[in-house]
Amino acid sequence: MAVIRGLRRRRRAAASGDEPARPRRPRRRIRLENDQRKAQLLALGQQAFSERTYDEVSIDDIARAAGISKGLLYHYFPTKRDLYLAGLRATAADLIERTTAAASPELPPLDRMRAGLDAYLDHVSRQARPFVALMRGGIGSDPEVVGVIEGVRATYVERFLDNAEGTPLAGLALANRPLLRIAVRGWIGFVEAASLEWLSRKDVERTTLRDLLVDALLASLRLGAAAGPAPS
């Protein structure tokens, strides 16, 4: 595009002397502190990526929204993916922090689970659009993006395995049993899928869903701890 523009301008200037190549007063530059600018761009990126798909958002869009040149954006974030990842990481950290804060260790185990899941569903409700977009594929199979999401999941796997110590399942050497690990990991998938379904309809109370998720976790732990097949 820029190449073509250049060509066009030269051609026009040569062919038709009617446009006097106006000196193009450059608009006044506005300098921001390094941190301010970075925070601004991060926020604008988060907003853009939560409203549109990764590749529907162009770097030029964000630069325009910030009132700066594309080159400056690349000064702060070396690639488009980095900008996306920075926003994703911030959101992930926020999610972990909120759920951690809610699930106080002083609560009885079941209440901890409930409180944690309430915080999770709360976050998911408020961030519905970007959450759905992310879970539906986000950016295409990028290793680092997958890494962030898997990191959140792994955090929860550990947390719920630990938390289970206070339940009737305590003392089972939980984390080392392969089947149990699969069951808990499966339950995380259950939570995400159930959340997406819930968001798409909202025809169930949040507390009802939360209780379903708690029950499903208890059932998963039970099934993962017992090795037996289903009764025929």
Next chain:
Amino acid sequence: MAVIRGLRRRRRAAASGDEPARPRRPRRRIRLENDQRKAQLLALGQQAFSERTYDEVSIDDIARAAGISKGLLYHYFPTKRDLYLAGLRATAADLIERTTAAASPELPPLDRMRAGLDAYLDHVSRQARPFVALMRGGIGSDPEVVGVIEGVRATYVERFLDNAEGTPLAGLALANRPLLRIAVRGWIGFVEAASLEWLSRKDVERTTLRDLLVDALLASLRLGAAAGPAPS
């Protein structure tokens, strides 16, 4: 436009006089029947997309692998996404067909579930790489890609709701209960997540995993049908 084309050609000719503009005998064209060529490209696309990421695969790569020009590829598949989608649809149809064939209606309900899940896990094992890639994000939040995957899930939701009619849960007007729908949808997420975890370690027998999934389905149906919260 014509002007630009002319410019480029002239510039090249003028700049590089060292290359004697070899007459470039065009390689012999090989004509294939319309259907043959399309099938070939589809197969090559499936292979490429199963080995590499969506945007790691370039159209030129596939065209080169087929020994044809890029233009021809676009004659058969209007966009890169279309080629990807065609392969995905074929795989999805294959999965549905295999699981449907395995889960014969003549089997008792629990055996049907087992057989269906066996077929599912079998497919997932053989297609491990592309399956993981797809579930980890595939192509970035493309509506049609999501549509194909959601279509498969919806098929299974209906199937297992139907199949449940033969179990102790029969006669509950299953499909219309929002919470039950969420529970079954959640279970699908459980299956996918558990399958991914299983594929990454393979430290559990397939039959063990299958039985876990069956038990999880039964538990999900039970929880989704009963509205009550967990006992505190």
Next chain:
DNA sequence: GATCCGTATTGACCTGAAGTCAATAGCTGA
């Protein structure tokens, strides 16, 4: 065997967005 013709096939080209970099100008401190 010559030639005609539908259509499979080509490759040069366009386009648009990501990413680069040398030059420029706003601010701060002396």
Next chain:
DNA sequence: TCAGCTATTGACTTCAGGTCAATACGGATC
């Protein structure tokens, strides 16, 4: 007032997806 640091610019490059008028293959016709 001026110097210097660095935030900022925008023209440029690169690259992959996508277009299209021209071409040539191969079966049908004589």
